Amino acid sequence: MTIAITATGADLDATVEPRFGRCPYFLIVNTEDMSFEAIENANVALGGGAGVQSAQLMADKGVTHVLTGNCGPNAHRTLSAAGIGVIVGCSGAVRDAVAQYKAGQLSQAAAPNVASHFGVGGGGGGMGMGRGMGRGMGMGRGAAQSTGGMGQAPPNASAAGGGEDVSALKQQADALARQMEQINRRIAELEQGRGGDEA
Numbered sequence: 559m560t561i562a563i564t565a566t567g568a569d570l571d572a573t574v575e576p577r578f579g580r581c582p583y584f585l586i587v588n589t590e591d592m593s594f595e596a597i598e599n600a601n602v603a604l605g606g607g608a609g610v611q612s613a614q615l616m617a618d619k620g621v622t623h624v625l626t627g628n629c630g631p632n633a634h635r636t637l638s639a640a641g642i643g644v645i646v647g648c649s650g651a652v653r654d655a656v657a658q659y660k661a662g663q664l665s666q667a668a669a670p671n672v673a674s675h676f677g678v679g680g681g682g683g684g685m686g687m688g689r690g691m692g693r694g695m696g697m698g699r700g701a702a703q704s705t706g707g708m709g710q711a712p713p714n715a716s717a718a719g720g721g722e723d724v725s726a727l728k729q730q731a732d733a734l735a736r737q738m739e740q741i742n743r744r745i746a747e748l749e750q751g752r753g754g755d756e757a
Contacts, residue, residue, distance in 0.1 A: 559589045559622055560587070560619070560620060560622060561589060561656070562586050562587070562616050562621040562623070563584070563585045563587060563624075563625045563648070563652045563656065564581035564583075564627065565581060565582070565596075565652050568596035569585075570587075570594060570651070570653040571651055572652050573650065574625065574626070574627060574655050576626070577626075577627065578609060578626040578629045579611070579612045579633050580601065580602050581626070583597060583599060584597045584612070584616070584619075585652055586619050587656055589659070592656070597619075599615075601615070607632075609629070609633030609636070610632050613632075613636035613637045613642075614636060616642055617637075622643060623645055623659070623666070624637060625648045625656075625659060626645070626646060626648060627646065627647065628671055629646050629670050629672070634667070643666045644666060644667045645659070645664045645665070645666055646667045646671045647664075647667075647734075649740050650740045
């Protein structure tokens with residue numbers, strides 16, 4: 559089975575990138591033997607439509623699922639129309655996300671978990687790359703700045719008010735909790751490493 563993971567770098571030890579359409583790399587992974595192809599995302603610099611263009615690229619690559627941190631409505635719609643499952647809330651190392659997928663620990667998102675243009679820089683906030691957490695990982699900090707808040711509900715949430723929207727928000731809350739757990743774990747690892755260097 560071939561899946562795609564949004565990544566900050568070109569190998570399996572890279573971190574899962576929280577943005578779908580504007581991720582630096584897509585790693586196309588064969589889950590049977592863990593062989594992969596790293597594709598630099600040419601859509602990063604697009605003024606608009608990066609999510610749709612990236613989704614079409616995934617369809618061209620014949621992937622069955624996309625693993626990412628967040629997926630907006632246009633990209634989600636395009637991926638779903640192509641029969642590609644979308645799994646959001648992924649974070650940490652790409653290798654670990656693939657292992658979780660293979661173990662059946664990740665579930666498919668029925669709806670987008672962020673609004674349109676999530677991750678597009680605005681108000682001087684930047685896109686999160688190389689901002690904090692060291693080593694240029696970013697860990698999604700720019701996402702909150704560029705959308706005006708991580709708690710932004712998906713489009714039509716207030717209009718519909720149905721259980722599907724509550725479910726999408728719960729998925730987003732779970733994804734954020736997992737990301738915080740992994741961020742805190744990484745902080746602890748870095749602090750332990752720093753303490754060892756100073757001793």
